Amino acid sequence: MALEPIPSAPILSTREDAQAPKKKKIKTTKVVNGVDTEVEIEVDDVPTVAWPERSKLRVLNHDIPRVDGPDKVSGAARYTHDVRLPGMVYAQILVSPLPRAKVVKLDVEAARKVKGVVHVLVIQGESTGWLGDPVAAVAAETLEAAQDGLRALAPKFEALPWSVDHETATKSGAPAVTKNGNLGKPETDGDETKARAALQASPTRVKATYQVPIQHHACLETHGVVVDYRGGTEATVYCSTQYTHGFAAEAAEVLGLPASSVTGINEHMGGGFGSKFGMDKQGQVACQIAKELKRPVHLMLGRREEFLMSGNRSGGIQTIEAGCEADGKFTGFLVQAFKHGGLGRGSLAALPYCYSAAEHYRSVQSVRMHLDANRAMRAPGSPQASFPMESIVDELAYAAGIDLVAIRKRNLPRDASWQRQLDRAAREIGWADHPHKTKPGPALGTECIGIGFGVSAWGGGGADECEVEVRIERDGSVVTACGSQDLGTGTRTYMAAITAEEFGLPVAAVAARLGNSRLGNSVASGGSVTTASLAPAVKDAAAKARVAFATHLAAVLGLPGDGFRFEPEGILHDGAKAPTAMSWKKACGTLPAEGLRANGRWVESLASRGVNCTQAARVAVDPGTGRVLVLHMVCVQEVGLPLNRLALRSQIQGGMIQALGYAISEGRVIDPVLGIQLNPNFEDYKVPHALEIPRMTAIIDDEDTRQGVIGVGEPPVIPGAGAIANAVHNACGARVRELPITPDKVLQALGKVV
Template sequence: MKLEPRAVPLQDAPPKRKVKTTQVVNGIETEVEIEVEDVPAGQWPPRASLRVLNHDIPRVDGPVKVSGAARYTHDVRVPGMVWARLLLSPLPRARVAALDLEAARAVPGVVHVLVVEREETGWLGQPVAVVAAETLEAAGDGLRALAARFEPLPWVVDHAAAVREGAPAVGRGANVGRPETDGDEARARAALSASATRVRATYTVPVQHHASLETHGVVVDYRGGEDAVVYCSTQYAQGFAAEAAKELGLKAGNVRGVVEHMGGGFGSKFGLDAQGLYACRIAKELKRPVHLMLDRRAEFLMSGNRSGTSMTIEAGCDAQGSLTGLVAEAWKHGGLGRGSLSGLPYCYKAGAHFRDVRSVRMHLDASRAMRAPGHPQASFGMESILDELAYAAGLDLVEIRRRNAAHPAWVRQLDRVAREIGWDQHPHRTQPGKPDREECIGIGFGISNWGSGGSSDCEAEVRIEKDGSVVVACAAQDLGTGTRMYMAAIAAEEFGLPVAAVTARLGDSRLPTGVASGGSVTTPSVAPAVKDACTRARGAFAAHLAQVLGRSAEGFRFGPDGVRHDGMTERLAWSKACGTLPAEGLSARGKWQESLQTRGVRCTQAAQVAVDPGTGRVRVLHMVCLQEVGLALNRLAVKSQIQGGMIQALGYALGEGRQLDSALGLQLNASFEEYKIPHALEIPRMTTLIDDDDTRNGVAGVGEPPAIPGASAIANAVHNACGARVRELPITPDKVLLALGKVV
């Protein structure tokens, strides 16, 4: 007999009860007596009663990751698999003049040559051909044997060239997009005129690469027949399976998409992508599995990026520092894409404001979403102009933010963060320091926000087996944020089990509907669905036990000491209770619930830097972050993710940025040798604080906000340290020296 899942009946006022449990106190597991209430469906238990969640929980997939046993798409090996590699357009725009297909096919080991662009390429790095071979080395030989020749056609890869009259057209339509405007220009300009203090400046941010360590790619396991399994390094396990089915000419339900582990995406990995389609085409042709992962250069050139921006902002404030008006004119640099830029005045109230934003198209890879798309760019402009305004008016840098922040949470966060970074003892609170010593110390601030809500389509399933094992499943994928871990932890909390007793399954298109992991939606989507499935499973289990034991279903409680009933003195061990289940165990499906998640996450950061005015070298000494997270499912992983965002922002501030040679049409830094992401010696002291004054008992996504304000805070700190206002990221030593007037 299969038990049908049932919903737990809602109770008006759940009775409070005292239970003994273990809690981690100062890192030590301690037995404590706490008061809990049995909550109705659709609510997380009160934080104080949580035994597993909201604590530090080691990841359940930690052991496979640290021992090399975790299988990523790169690592998938299937019988008969061939290795495929891409030939890319070496120029932004070119005529494909020669491709020696016969020579490539004649290379020993080469099994297939696929030409995907025969005529003309329109962006730097555009795929032209794919060679598949029995070995990686032979595939490389095949590419070289193609002896591809490209004849350059006129291109534009920088702003000035793209907007020039008579510039080569980028696709159809004008190179400069239509203005996206917001606000009342006349009112904003009038407000600026009436301001006590006003400043105007142009700020530029470069194109940033996602630089995921695992490149994009797929393994298409198709050997003829009606079914296929596609492994893809992706942020959306269910999204690409349907695309692959179409390309393979199979029924959608016959193609399974799998992503067990994935080595970083940061917004760049949705869908099958061009290389995935090529791999499907070759697999279909050969009836053999195909392994096609981008190499590092291709990853830089063709897997998307965070769009660059140039923005001219004019802002004014009254004598007390309240913003009165703001006018911004901005250009987005998203290659063939439109790019993204969040609204200005970003997280502040600005009185009357107006903005005019246009995208400038170039013969370059289209930008994609990248961790908080559009936000770091807007943050850099806004936080920079705010500091310049404060200095012009002689105001305290924290005070001007407290006064203008658009939500009171930032005010409380600014106070705490200022304390942590040592603002009150800092000598340069209303004027920047001077470059008069070998090591100038400066402090800067920034604030950010993100929507962070979940997706209503998300579902999860919980299975309880007769042997007491528990499996929780959802098709969503774990990008490294700890999805697997909190899925297991939620079930452990709900059933009173240790986390290790629960198995979490994910990253498989055949599991219950998941969610595309972009925009911090995974946790607020998956966690509510898992929690709901657990609640329903508890209800079904209680109904079953009620029948077996002749008790009322309402009285059953699941806790670390086993299953109890209000009307019974003895406890039933979990394994014994499960032993009463029918052979097929019990399962329940849960759906996302609005009430289990929360939206709107605010974050405040500060950075302290040391600038050497002799060399222009900047060292970040300390970064502080205080962030709302709603209910933290795993404090350890939440802190890790916040720190990771801060470190990415440090890279954006000091090292990262695509470098192009306009005349030659080359990217100069399409490798990790020249594209500089932060390394171990650059990591500052980090103070990462979860904002526990945020008492909303719902789950929020936390990944985007911490990646936003750090670069702005570092840039402001450099200015604060020695008066070097660098208005273009990344802040390299030459720009610091230029700003100090030491080089011209």
């Protein structure tokens, strides 16, 4: 068979090969409950495996349909919610309907008597401390009977004073969440005197107060677990989680079993977005009931309970004063911010966000309330900072009469990728032909068109936390395994694709296994760290398997080990005298009975970190009704080395759509007098629907040529709300400073209603 000349084989030196490797310090990402934190660690300083040049990639950096797509589109994919086991009981939870209450009555006996009810568990029999605080659980033979049981409890609550809104919570003598009151100690940064002086000296100054609501993760699969414990020494927990290993370990603790005896299974999960790390109260309750009954327990939260008790993106109020020179250069920046994270501290990225001012000062305080604690939510703290930031940038630009793109470029680092991204986004959204560049359009007619911009940044780096195994069997089958989880980001697909690339195989020839705590350890999937942590470990395992396979074949065929090429045509070698070729299957047939295994760990040089993203939005506003229709959203985003362009675009578009919801319709509404949430369901809590999806342009910024993998899920969710708010103002002069931008607020901003 005719062969092309063999290029010199890449050097594949692995850690095991290196002699007493030197150490070096690198910066990496450590995620604590979904929050991306930079830390310095020491790693071996050895030459190591590298990704092939982009032009030579056959599988990666292309559109790869997800390998579990056929299961997902046919209903075959099994989620935790779908697990059915013999003897399984259904459990449901009763939660506190008020932010603080005394539990006056709970008719446990009546609930026990309900036909089908097998267990009643009182979680909190005396008083409750927040809206949604779990009170009791009922397990029954059927879902309906469990609900009957909850009703039979006929609970009676006596209201205790509460704080569920900013005004009440910050009054002196307000019902307090902690013994130190509701208002946290201010966290400050910068020099206030200098910032005030810089503002005083600025020719242009603006001051405004912005407000963001509490946003819900709104995962379609609610939080929950199926605990398979039937007595004995082993248990399996099916868990909808972003951290399969951690969940299994927590379950072991509640079940009173050694961690080694509890398996966590998470084949597919219906959304997490930062809200599903720990097992939470409902997970503990399910384990307790299973332990008691020695029967499998299915406990998935109902939709209302999901809204009340499964965390959220914190809200907040920020007052900003900012100034700029005549050329648009920011001078001073003063922020006073309050975070609304319920029982939690809330989350807010540093302001000024992405942009810098000559002098800045900020003071940030938590305001505690009797509501569930905020959790990490896709880019924790960042959309809350981006919306006021981008808004005030525009407010300054209009005040100074400067082009909206120009003022951004002026205040972002000259060498930052945002510069080219702004040009590209401006081109895609049609900025050059847009009439309102330095002042908003008039509120006339029924369709005022406006454009707005926003930028964001995220780390998305990896860490050495994943253990991957690549196995090649004698029959030619290949498995790549790690106990990680696929949140819908496409983890399973790149695990298969990276291995396929290494061996010249089609993606379908590699099985990817994940979502099982018995498999290799994996990082918790939060803060966009999974891909940059896991993909390098997969590559490392695959490369080691390739070297081992080549070494094996060299011995079998009597050829030098470094001349093998794994191509779609087969395994090729120029040979000592004549070229040889062997089919994959035939080559695998020469392996010993146990096949071939290789383990991989994180390789720093295969990952990178630091992603910039720029978005633009075009909207139509009807100044008569206040209705906002987002027509077009553009996103230009760096991604490092793209693994799967199809899944990347989906991630980017998905982020933009979540930002769209944050901008125009989403927000928890609490009635402070009644102490209830008015919209704990998908009818009243409105996420974007098909009719509101604008034209979407998701652009992978290929001018970012770094040969390292980066997580990309967070950046696209950040700048959209600011861009849309700015576009609404640009269209007709309606500056809405409180999200979501509902028609009433647009009309109010136009002075049409008071």
